[in-house]
Amino acid sequence: MAADPASDQLPSLPGLRVLVAGAGTAGVSAALFLAAHGAHVTVCDGRTHHRPVLTDAGVDVVSTDSVTRDSVAAFDLVVVSPGFRPDSAVVTAARAAGLPVWGEVELAWRVDHSGLLGAPRTWLVITGTNGKTTTTSMVEAIVSASPRSVAACGNIGLPVLDALTLDPRVEVLAVELSSFQLHWAPSVIPDAGVVLNIAEDHLDWHGSMAAYVTAKSGALRGPIAIIGADDPVAGVLSATTPGARTVGVRLGAPAVGEVGVVSGDLVDRAFGPDPEGAGIPVGTTGSIRPAGPSGLTDALAAAALCRAVGIAAADVDRGLAGFRPGRHRGEVVAALEGIEFVDDSKATNPHAAAASIRAHRRVVLIAGGLLKGAAVDDLVVESADRLAAVVLLGTDRDLLAAAIARHAPSIPTVTLLTGDDDRVIATPVLPEAVADSAHSPSTSTDTLRAITASAADPALGTADGVMNAAVAIAWHLATADSDRPDAILLAPAAASLDMFSGYGVRGDAFAHGALALGAIATLDDPTTAP
Template sequence: MTDPRPDDLADPDTTALTGAALTDEALTSGALAASRTVVFGGGVAGLSAARFFRDIGGHVRVVEDREATARAVAEQGIATLGTAELSATADWTSGVDLVITSPGLRPTHPLLRAAAQAGVPVWGEVELAWRIDRAGVLGPPRTWLVITGTNGKTTTTSMTEAIMSQVAETVACGNIGLPPLDALRREPRVEVLAVEASSFQLYWAPSVRPAAGVVLNIAEDHLDWHQTMAGYTAAKARALTGDVAIIGADDEAAAALAAASPAPTVVRLCSDRPRDGEIGVIDGVIVDRAFDDGGEPVPLVATEKIRPAGPPGLHDALAAAALARAAGASASAVEAGLAGFHPGAHRGQVVAVVDGVSFLDDSKATNPHAALASILAHPRSVLVAGGQLKGAAVDELIVSTRDRVAAAVVLGVDRQEILDALARHAPEVPTVTVFTGDDGRVIVSSAQDHPSATDAAAVTRVSIDVATPPESSPDAVMAAAVTAADRLARLDGENPVVLLAPAAASLDMFSGYGHRGDSFARAAAALHERRS
């Protein structure tokens, strides 16, 4: 389904959109079964909500315009209809008790506005799961630990799951893949939910009050949805409305949220020696001075045991340790969980080494803030970047990394914005662009007016000569990009790595960041095969 782009976005206070038709006090499986629910979107979150209502015997319909998705929903015995069909019904809200919205839909969507004006509560799937859990519909309420931020959410969520699994049945859920409602319905019963929450999900979940929540950092992202940084930041800050608010103190924007948090306990994360109320590092050991009942710093784990190594990994580990300590985990549980943790795919792993050049896949770096951390982790790199910038600017990224970027290969729908930023702030960095021409062929182009135009032109020739299928498949574009990056790395002479750190989302060309990273890895492996 589609959502028109608004000129501006309403204030993220969705109280008006979450009326009391189904209050927590009245929320029972019987009340839910008797309700008439409309679910917008048949993706992972929407389907989770629809299955729940189907399974309790409720009346539910899913609004979905994508034919394949609508068929998949219908095959599960759930009624579907399109937005045009719903819009054609002037009084479609009549008799509707609840709307569950896809997190990606803005509150300015006409159908959501119609529901709000009719007094129908509009919840996100996370809001639904929270209310069901608090009301005891699926048994005694669980412990919720909520993780958000512009960068590092998935790693922190996975680390939190690893630690808390030492203590109780724990599952990572939310934006990481598993919907919280599905987590609540798992057997054996899950006691702790480590919930990765995007700004969209938090916007649509105003009631969530976790046992502990963390805002890791705040930087420009998803401004095409929120329209302003204030709106984006306010949505993120909803993670800090529970019992314990945990804040990345080294990040200026995140640190500024401490004063406004209603949480009775605020814990700060710092990369150096902590003060009272902080978790930080002393002599290469993460130590707790926030939950140390005896007044002495509690050593948790040696930083050398943290993976991924480097400042981003350490920051994520500090946050996971703080969340776990807030939930009652012992120091030994923190150490065991973090020492045994291995990061997931597409987070900076070496996927190939071709004649001494290492190829690293950090496709999960889907915004400039994440790409900054990735680039700064290496002395010198040939950067493969581009995709959907989602309204974020890349100027600060280029300014902060120009001395570490040996060259850049740029692709994707917003490639010109990256090229323009490079031209403004790092004109000495050779650039190559890979895109699909009007005839469907993959085109590799270099900046002709560049100081290194001779070398860049050589890259262009090499890339075209060895480019894999000329048709406009994403794999063909990535293969040409990898070949160009390899050539640039060898022209540089300072042993750079080839780093996929796109600074952008992937859905313009790929099905997700995982697909993009896999394509990069396949292209690097194919290059290795050609050389061996």
């Protein structure tokens, strides 16, 4: 029996014919869950690495190219992985056949609220252009410090369906959701949700900024909608359900109904017994990691989410004090002569990169990759006074270089590319005033090209070779500056898949480049630390 596209209920799973589009982490989770509950499942995907586990579970696997409008019509439901755009062939065929199209998160929500796996869990939904993973992890740390059980899931790695079936059962779900996942999960109504911030990202997928904002606003459909009040876009959003509360989190003193900072304390004036009063301290700014404005905003949001569902102030304080961020998120991986090498490879969009730069007084920035349609002018304008120099690599390096030339032409900039002979080529843009002011005359085109040649490994055209050259040139620029920067910062402002298999691999390459210079690792092994 076909699922009703207009219904918000979970159809009976035994015998349900389901097409799962995509055999990534989310798709495999959905396929295995549905098959285990009696559905007839077919997965369409060109990848083969998950085929054995799917076929062992009785799931059919076909290529995406084989799916047509006629073949889709044989199913009752289509479950799409987050990367499938609304105009993809599979989705278009499903819509034409009148079939419902859900994401894995939508499926998980309906399963949880159907009673199939017991009483529904508490859902805390976290989204934003920057800071989602850190905030989600902070929520997990806070709830873990309380008597309640929790799992961080969603975009952070563990599929929500897998979290629902954990043994022992968890009561609270800290659900990180991307704009893609929110688009494909229109029924989700969290107990509390937050939109941390919104800046241009994934516009190639959504088609417009308005559509991107609409997707992000899906986190605010519940009874408590939390917004990053300091963010110009998220700060004007509000709860989308009549009668729901909108709670702002801000770096300054909180108004009534907000969570903010007073004299070094994180203060809750939204969820205490007397919000009209001075508020309840729920942590201290000095204990928050990662340091800097973005880390503190993430902590305030995590505190607000947890307070919204009754977590005690003391548990919030204890959870935040014990929290340390994950890999590649503002992580100091090495140091040399007082300059830190900071891996923020997770800063995959301009908004995240700007936040990363703001955590430092002055940096040499390594950036570039796939911008995904995002503009970078605001990043350059907002960060120019903290940039000692910039080293650019990756597919969209020239877009970044052009923005620097427009808005901050006095910043020394070096672009790297692989030439026809597989050698790494450095193209410096060094204003004449540089040699007469902060930088040594040794910062010349010939010097930088020589450094590039010596920094690259024997496989000169490899991504690792380019990153080694980028780190070596960044070090030269840092040490040639009389006003030495605090850090050499990898905050790419772009995705990694043009050169690396993921942002983690990119971050590891950066750490290797620092160690190759003779820097002292600040982790036992900066490329394998948990």
